Amino acid sequence: MAIRSLGAASGLDLESLVTQLVTVERNTKVSRLDSTKKELDSSLSGFGKLKSALTKFKDTLTALGDDKLRARTTSIKQPTDTKTYLEAKSSSTAAPGNFDVKVKSLATGSRLESADLAYGSASDVVSATAGKLTFEADGKSFDVNVTAGMTLDQFRKAVNNAEGNFGVSANIINAGSTTGTKLVLTSSITGMNNDLRITNDNAALDSLSTRANGSTIDGSGGIGVDIAAGDAEIEVDGISVKSENNTFTNAIQDTELTVSAVTPDGNNATLTIETDKKAAEEKIKAFMDAYNSLLTEVNTLTKNRTIGDDGKTVVAEGGALSSDPMVRSIMSQVTKTLGSAFSSGGAELNNLYALGITFNDQGKMEISSTRLYGADSGRERFDDALENNYDKIADLFGASGGITKSLDKVISQFTDRDGLLVNKETSLKDQLKKNTKDREAFERYIVSYEETLRQRYGALDSTLGQLQSTSSYLVQQLANLPRFGS
Template sequence: MSNINFLGAASGLPLNELVTSFVDAERESKFGRINKAKATLDASLSGIGKLKSALSAFQDAASKLSGDKLKQRSVTITQPIEGKKYIEATASATASATSFDIKVNQLAQGSRLESADAAYSSADDVIATSDGKLTFTAGSKSFDIDVTAGMTLEQLRLKINDSGENFGVNANIINAGGSVGTKLVLSSSETGDGNDLVVSNDNAELDAISTQPTGASAGLTTVQSAQNAIVEIDGILATSASNTFTDVVQDISLTVLQKTPDGNNAKLDVGVDKETVKTNIKAFIDSYNQLVDQVDSLTKSRTLGADGKTVTGNGGSLKGDPLPRSIMSQLQGILGNTIDGSDADMNSLYSLGITLNKDGKLEISTSTEYSDTSGQMRFDKALDENFDAIGKMFGNESGLIASLDSFIQEFNKSGGIIASKESSINKQIANNTKASEAASRYIESFEKSLLSRYQALDSLLAEMQRTQASVTSALTSLPGFGTNKQS
């Protein structure tokens, strides 16, 4: 009220306070309901977000048990000399538990070429007076270098090394001096028997830097031939064109780094990775139990005091909403069911030793109160005797994790059940905002109306007061009015 501070100035009555009290009462009536509804909607939106987040966290923990992730193998390597690496290895989920003695006889290597002694006296020597082309080939790979008239040995080195088509040829120049002079040295990264680097040309002037001449004789000599890697695995000889042996032992990849010392071989042990499985299953259980706690918090009812009337604790932001409890009920059904595609003796969480307790949480119990075997006993036995069946139960195409993932996706995906609920709440919040704006306009109009009416009343009362004062003044001026007569 822009002029409300002056209201009542004419009549002297507290009309300003009267209008303020009326406006405040009307504002409380209108905004009380609106603000309460907004607080409820905001809490519901936050609660839905927390539910979605908790479901996602459980889904992420479950994903660590999907596919072949529970079948991972542990690889242990005993090197011949501590502190030095001779071999490395990885094993796929289908590798058999095994142990091998490994001897590295020879590493795979590429070939190495050198130009003839005294062919060049410095890196600035010109290699050709006319244009030509050099072709570099190793195995199935090849690239060309164009040589221009007047190109020096150093310019050739740079052009080879800078070529975008170079498959792994490294050119160097050694300035030995004396009778050796300057040498061009070419090293190829293509390993394996029969993959020697071959250099050919179309200009006899380039024969000095070729292994296949166009003229009389070649100037490049092979000083190191490409060769295979050779290992002995429990005495069985195996070769590879590279230093990596893939499936030389089925489902195991072996990389050799250096020759093993005579009489001192490396040892490779492949076993099941129980510790990782334990960690991931424990994380799965913990994440589900955190989801249970979150839903309990979101759906809890208000608590009352001893008198049964006084509210001593607020309820959860989704109390009365059936969605969270419906989700948990369906999840418990999935977790308690027999799992399709599993082995007969490992087809449920119970067979693995995991059960739901009275609080609706997953646990591996140590109690034998209701069974001859505890959950912990069944869990340990499964790890020792039925390891791959655990991974099958969780990770096959129709396994537990696939079922959980499909179920949670229906709620958390874009356009899913939770997204639709969020959209509905956001629409209600938008409507609540419109209602608040409309209420503000109404209060402003109501205030102006009261101000106008009470300003008129103020003027009327002031006029009446002036009239009264005038009448009183006139009466008091009459002879003998208000004056005591003398006896």
Template structure:
């Protein structure tokens, strides 16, 4: 075991302070360089991430402008009567512009079957002593339900509602206070599509619409509970359908009847080109473009650590080149009402005209320049794909920065190991020095003591 507990203990010198100062002088410059490098890389990585995000949004907005249906889409606008919504309408690009008056005479509905009076006292009444099956049908739909022996009315209700292949039959029990009524409802609409319930066990006749031996069962469908077609009128012309959804009664449009008209009330339908949808997509593109320009100006600005960055400078130039290109038959964006401000931000007006007026007067011109083949949106998509797509320049740059950050971390670990090794070396050297100085001091003290004991030797105590 060493006799010296700390460096300098024997000599009395501040050797530990010397060691610490030596290590500090060696470590701090290297650490500062690594900190500066890491800080620069972190800022660069953050900027690349922001650019990728902004460019991705710009690419998405440009992609929407290339959709073929954008400029040809038709929009249905419905003015409902005072009593509330009676129809909803969706129109496709195949629809023709026009104005129509809609009247809902009757809604399509499914049928309802109710058990006979006095058939069941309560939901706990046992229906059958032997197992059997019930088959439900309506229109082209059907399913068969196996019923266990000794099932109650409630058991059968639960079995119907939980059947996996149930096409849309709902069973309910209504307690009137004097008896229990079983009710079957079918969601299959259309005249002639009334619910049928048959069985293979006469014990089920009371809960069937058709008896096992033929004839009517105990479940009856009243006239008011029969399945019906939907009936609507378009400008006084009647149309009938087995559901409430009418497709292409007006070409390219789908009309859904929601509620029967009260009295003679009607809804007013207008079908027109969806200029609002086009304008919304243009607004989205302009916003995304300007956000990108603002971000690039900030990243490459005078106070930024990335001032003069080649990627930022090149990208700004390429974006501007796309905007100022010539499209179609020699047209530019500025011919269609666009403009650029002093900061390079895209505007939807210029001294001559504006985008809104051009869209109203000549939408095909906007379609050709913006959404057409090799138009603005297409060129913008192609440009941006080279930056944000798989293997794009920003992805490669991000990967390169992350690799550099990994090397910085490895350098930190290497520096820590070197400092630890240097500390051990210095401790060993200075402990040897401490021991030597301590020995010399001891010898000096011994010599001084011997001299003090010699005859005639006097010591100056001043």
């Protein structure tokens, strides 16, 4: 058991001595551990910031890749301000232009009716025997089983609730004594020659069919087509185009039109397809801002420590990654790639300078409005590219061998799951774990060290105490000897 108060026997301040020795041992090691942990934390944070800046920059590259810079805006001047007659959207490959569009008709589904006076009320029996009806339109079909004694209203419900019903609606209209009760069937399948057809497997159901049992002739049954299914029709610059539904795909190449109302006579809609220059400029500026932020972050992380004139005083601390050469290497590779020529943009637009983007004295991207040496300014070159080489900008960035894929290849070797930055972070985290284990091991050591010191100095204290006691006894005995005092 450790002695809690050393020096009690000898009178020496051994407690203070042990405390000082333990403190010196602890502070020396803890200082090294704290310094190591601070450096590791700083480096880990620095690599995290670097990876974040690189990832953000890479995200802006993604927004410039493929055909994302070929965006088109599609606008429509409707014939009237109170109604929408058609809508449109264009893909990135649609050619800009203005088009006059007239909506002549909308696509319709077929409407079928039973014969006049075929039924007197909804409770009339439609068939005395059982059978099956098959409903067909445009390659789709479903069956309705008719039971013996089924009423007209029960038949209506059976049609509407049939499994696989592709859009057939059955209704009953009570038209009065001269017409009777009518069964009306409407189909949502539109397009010419897509009329609803009803066939049966029992001649007793001919009154509910468009084809009599055993016949191949439409109209031979008791249900007739009141309104035939029809196509939608539009005129684009006077050219007639039809569709079996209300959507026209590629009537204007790479554009989808959806019509919802017939336009008034002599008052057509105007469709305008334009390049989306504003969106392209915003994406390119986001790319430039992300690069500039990356450069600022790298400069902050790699700045050197500043020493005062006395050669000793630290005026400013260095960046968290100032001693790591990989960071500057990353920026060097990115900058070198950006300064390259790219054949993907063609002779007109084969580098960033041709697009109007240059690097200022701080190495940051800019589109300058200043003319130098009689050449066009960056702003003039940029506006000219948007106006006259819009799709070439997309090629410069997004085509195979363009800026996006070239930079992505450079950055991915650092930011991917098995990239160099991730490996760096993993290594630093492992070192931090080791630092924690070293600290725990040291805490166990310092407890043992203190215990050892207390045992040693406790023994010393006991020995000194005994020696002092013996000395005092001897002095006392000698003092009592005869004539000892003289």
